[in-house]
Amino acid sequence: MSPTRRHTLGLLASVTALSAAVFSASHAAAQAPSPQSSGKPNIVFILMDNLGYGEVGAYGGGITRGAPTPRIDRLASEGTRLTNFNVEAQCTPSRSAILTGRFSIRSGTHSIPIGGGLEGLTQWERTIAECLSDAGYATAAFGKWHLGSEQGRLPNDQGFDEWYGIPRTTDEAFWPSEPQAKAASVEFEHVMEGRKGEKSRELQVYDLEQRRLIDAELTRRTVDFMKRSTDAGKPFYAYVPYTLVHFPTLPNPAFAGRTGQGDFPDALAEMDANVGQILDAVDGLGVRDNTIVVFTSDNGPEATWPWQGSSGPWRGYYFTHMEGSLRTPFIVRWPGKVPAGRVSNEIVHEVDTFTTFAALAGAAIPTDRPIDGVDQSEFLLGRSEASKREGFPVFVADRLEGVKWRNWKVVFYDEQRDWWTPPLKLGSPKAFDLITDPKEEYPQTALRNSWNAGPAMRIVTEFENSLKQHPPIAPGTPDPYMPPS
Known part of the structure; x- marks a missing residue:
């Protein structure tokens, strides 16, 4: 058996065992009040990479894209689905907007950095993780950061108690297999991890093998973080910026060939399964009713052959001002609070998630700078049919x-x-x-x-x-x- 296959099966076994343990150990807890007595909701923010509007079944994709997405579709039926949720046109600006509540033009993060200089958010910017941390939350980021590669500008320097993932982007996974890049002694991107108050450390090189494996590990770590936080009685904020379906859109070996339609549909099947594992863990921990789950994407669909994505009824790819670039899926579930089965075409922008979730968590937002996000609590909770944004x-x-x-x-x-x-x-x-x-x-x-x-x-x-x-x-x-x- 190849090392890759052994590693993959090991990861799957770890996730399965952990999920089973969560269910078994938490069955009684699911029947009793949650150990979290603060009343603050947990927040799981799942952010896909370059996932177009038309990819998942609830938005007209799924089987038409070669892979049903039953877990994400069920999530949509259990919560509210927005059809006019808007984002910024590139990876870095979109992530900056989500985490700061500010349009990225304000923060020096309006474009994807191309290397060779200082990049990302200044430490002066205040992230949602910092706001929630001050409000008593455990905070973690598992996935793609893309808001700074240097020590001092990584997630553990920007409010996250812990993180694991890649500092930049997935297309760098090609580099280690390029002979000229090796000969030039190019510094390859590494998978990294870090904790608040410590320097982040480099782990393995992020190559094409790790590209296939990383999302399974992000899922495993997310489930483990939620369990540890629940056991400690702390509300948690899990920011999960997955690497799929950014090119190269390569599925985990366990999903390769799953759909019979190629790499992209196989990757969609993996994505749906990963989301399902997180949702199952939330249920198993007995915190379903006190957990806000968000599923969305950073920008419009992948545009690189042979991994082109779908913008559904819209036109255009990321890096454009067209609706296919700006509109992404957005599903939010909070049982008993956010209306189930609701679909709205009201305008919401991703900067609004910063202000809204801070309000729902009882966290203070900065008053010394412009915050572009508006509080959409009344709208998302179904108390108003109208968004506060026009x-x-x-x-x-x-x-x-x-x-x-x-x-x-x-x-x-x-x-x-x-x-x-x-x-x-x-x-x-x-x-x-x-x-x-x-x-x-x-x-x-x-x-x-x-x-x-x-x-x-x-x-x-x-x-x-x-x-x-x-x-x-x-x-x-x-x-x-x-x-x-």
Whole structure:
């Protein structure tokens, strides 16, 4: 038996044994009140990488993409599913927005770093993990970070008690097998782990073998963290930024060939199984009713052959201002609190999760800086049918490429035919009615529908005024950073 196969089976056995132990040891606890007496909800935030709107069954994918997703679909039926949840257009800015509640243009994280310089969040930025940690939460990150590779800018320096994963991105898994990269003594990305108050340490090189294995280990560690936190009577925040389905979209060996449709569907099957293991562990620990579970993605679908993803009814890939880039799945479950089976097309942005979950956890948010997220508690809890947000500015990197307001999108740049070439700026903006034209193919005539420019441009003007009052942090800004007085 190959080392890879032995390692894979070992991981699966570990997860299975741990899950069984959780169920067995927690059966009585499931019948009794939870040991967590604080009333603070646990939060499990599952973030997929480059998972398009049209991949999972609840969003029209599943079997049409070669792999049913029964566990994620069931999660959607048990909670609320949003069809107009919006994100930023790239990995780094999206993760920055989720963790800080601020549009990434403010934080110097508006683009994916290409190496060779200081990157990621300054220590001045305050993450949701820091806010929740101060509120008494155990906090952990298991997966892809992409917000800084240096000591001092890793998850354990930004509010997480512990972390395990990769500091940057999965495409670097190709490098160790490239002869020229080896000959040039390129420093390869490593899987890392760390704890608060200590330096993070490098483990194995993140190569194509580890690329296949890592998500199983992220799942195992998440389950273990939840069990330890529950045993200690502490509310927990588990941030789980998986590496799937980012290219190379390679499934764990245990799922290779599972669907008979190729690597991408096999990876979707693995993704669904991993989510199912986390959900089973939540149930087995007896904390289901006191745990908020989120399933979402950082940006639109994978665009790299042969691993192209699906944007469902929308058009466009990540790195664009099109709806296929901005809209991702978003499912939230909190039994007895968040309405089950609800579907809403109200506009929500990922920055809102920062403010909303801080409010639900009783955590304080910073008051010394602009926070772009709005508290959507009333909306998510079903006490209001309307989101507290009507729109937002659409940045791609440091370019303001458009603005969304209600069902309208006004764009200042042409669409991108491919995802790596910056688009051309338009002589005059185009406006699209996303209800009648979801694929953004037929711009509305200015004479008939120019009325939408006023409210849309107010969003732009207000945000630009905010940037003047609070100048953005420049990418590569070293620590310590202090905003200008």
